[in-house]
Amino acid sequence: MKMSTMNKRQSWKLKFILILQACLISNLFFPSIAFAYVDPGSGSVIVTTILGLIAAVGYTFRKYFYKLKRMIRGKKAKEEQQDSE
Amino acid sequence: MKSKLVANAGSFRDPANQIYEIMPKVNGGKARILRGLSGDALAIYQKLSDEIFFREALSAGHIVRTSLLPADDEDAMSIMTDGWVGVLEHEPVPFVTYPYEWTFSMLKDAALLQLHLIETSLENGWTLKDATAYNIQWIGPRPVFIDVGSFAPWKEGDPWVGYRQFCSMFLTPLMLRAHLGIDHLPLLRSYIDGIPPTEAIKYFSGTKRLKRGVLSHIIFPAKVENSIAKRERDDAPARQRTPRLQSKAMVVGLVQSLTRLVQKLSSEIEHTDWSQYDKTHSYQEADFDVKKAFVLKHTSTIQREYIWDIGCNTGTFSRISGENCSHVISVDGDHNTVEQLYLVEKKNPDSNILPLVMNLANISPGQGWAGFERQAFDQRRRPDLVLCLALIHHVRMSANIPNLLFLKWLSSLQAEVILEFVNREDEMVVKLLTNKKEQYIDYNLEQFTAEAERFFTIIDREPLKGGKREIFYLKPR
CATH class of the missing domain: 3.30.200 (Phosphorylase Kinase; domain 1)
Structure with a gap:
């Protein structure tokens, strides 16, 4: 019971920190980009730029993570094959 | 010719x-x-x-x-x-439908198809010019993308121009139902180009803003749009736009993160009067078999192209009639019932049943530009036969629509009809009339038969539940 309350508290703390970070990031980008656009529809260019930047970090990380994973797996498989020979 | x-x-x-x-x-x-x-x-x-x-x-x-x-x-x-x-x-799709007629899972599957296509396009140097939900149609319970003209070459640096439209037409209605339990269908019917973030933000206050995806795809876009609108209102001059270059990692990363978000959204099927109909209907097994046999007898004589099952519940009779028909359009006003039907049918690769949510006392109207851009439900494709089983008492007593008006509408479809009349003695009618001041004295088998004969020829009829109900096979005059 105590453990789950602790976990819940920790997860809320983590959520709060992440949200705070997201707000800080958007505040860094927002003013300089926002001034360049006029109509509300073009707001989506600002939004996709900022969300895209955040998404790109995850995309790049996942890309290299899977590459690395494949490399390690490939190496392991090769070693196992050589061992069995 | x-x-x-x-x-x-x-x-x-x-x-x-x-x-x-x-x-x-x-x-x-x-x-x-x-x-x-x-x-x-x-x-x-x-x-x-x-x-x-x-x-x-x-x-x-x-x-x-x-x-x-x-x-x-x-x-x-x-x-x-x-x-x-x-x-x-x-290839023509069997029956044109609109997002305001789809269940949560149908909209979700349509969204995932849209995202899958944009992602594979971007990976191959292409993009989609827009992301409207009207570009998705259905073949049975399978979504299909119809707007081939939407594909366009994509070069690194171009943003995903369909992002805002995707959020308004797919993501926001999905989040409204998944996070807040709000019925997304009336909203989509009104906002036919999707729910704008500046409206959606009003539903999310306080801690609701912390729900998955809300801060990024509703609150943030709404704040940006409101801030631009505020700055540019009245006689403020328009400011020069400078397009921002977006890398492939940014665009594909955004699409992938939306895919993960949509996949995680879920909406529970609540127990309603209809969602458990196949287990909770008021029939004894033998009586129910008589009703099934009557429907099978009159739907299996010839191969038909289109059957509508209006008031379909969980689709028992859609399945029976679908055996001898190319396409079944199954309609019910209860979202959770139709959702259940869709979730079962989508697992069957040969299913020819298209489930739709619609209040039959208020069918989808013609709307959009000049009232024709989106067609009214009954103006799209004429059915060959309409199943209308145990529906008429709801039309009369819940929606207050006289039998004569309902029969007139049915006859305007110029289709054969299998109709189950639920008489006053039936316990479901008794339940409906309990606590009602208006007792609908004109609602009885004799009057219904006389009214039906004004528009239809009665080809066959059979009493059900010991005479508490009667099922008719009608042909238009």
Whole structure:
């Protein structure tokens, strides 16, 4: 019971920190980009730029993570094959 | 005799192409769906049709079957007189439907198809010009993308222009139901171009803003749009736009993060009067078998093209009638019941049942530009037979629509009808009338029969539940 309350508290703390970070990031980008656009529809260019930047970090990380994973797996498989020979 | 060429009333937004419907020369013939292309659009299609990703999506059934017509095709030639340079032919979808008629899971599956197509397109140097939910239609319970003209070459640096439209048409309604339990269908019916973030933000206050995806895809876009609108209002001059270059990692990363978000959204099926109908109906097994046999008898005599099952519940009779019919359109006003039907049917690769949510006392109207852009439900494709089982007492007593008006509407469809009349003695009618001041004295079997005979010929009839109900097979006069 105590453990789950602790976990819940920790997860809320983590959520709060992440949200705070997201707000800080958007505040860094927002003013300089926002001034360049006029109509509300073009707001989506600002939004996709900022969300895209955040998404790109995850995309790049996942890309290299899977590459690395494949490399390690490939190496392991090769070693196992050589061992069995 | 020349075929009748009709420009589709909902296809006018993209100046590079236009959809035409070719009505059959003879009754019973097949309609053709053709797309006129401008010179540029034709060149783009020719390039696109060589792409492996496009061919794979076509063969997987993700994109509607499409082919380029030869210039000597008679119908293509008549379209080209309108100034189009090339003509594509698409396989017609069985029945056109709109997002405000889809359940949560249907909208979710349509969203995932849209995201899958944009992602594979971007990976191969292509993009989609828009992300409207009207570009998705259904073949049975399977979503299919119909707007081949939406594909366009993509070069690194271009943003995903459909992002805002995707959020308004798919993501926001999904989040409203998943996070807040709000019925997304009336909202989509009103906001036919999608729910704008500046409206959606009003539903999310306090800690609701912390729900998955809300801060990024509703609150943030709404704040940006509101701030721009505030700055540019009245006589403030328009400011110069400088397009921001977006890398492939940014665009594909955004699409992938949306895919993960949509996959995680879920909506529980609550127990309603109808969602457990196959277990909780008021029939004894033997009586229910009599009703099933009556429906089977009159739906299996000939192979029909279209059957509507209005008030379909969980689809027991849609399945029976679907055995001898090409397409069944199953409609019910209870979202959770239709959701349940969809979730079962989507697992069956041969299913010909298209489930739709609609209040039958307030069917989808003609709307959009000039009232024709989106067609009224009863103006789309005439059914050959309508199943209307144990519905009429709700139409009369819950929606207050006189039997005569309902029968008149049914007869306007010019279709055969199998109708189950639920008489006053039936316990479900008794339940409906309890605590009602109006007792609907005109609602009885004799009067109903007389009214039905004004519009239909009674071909067959059979009492059910020891005479508390009666099932009719009717042919229009």
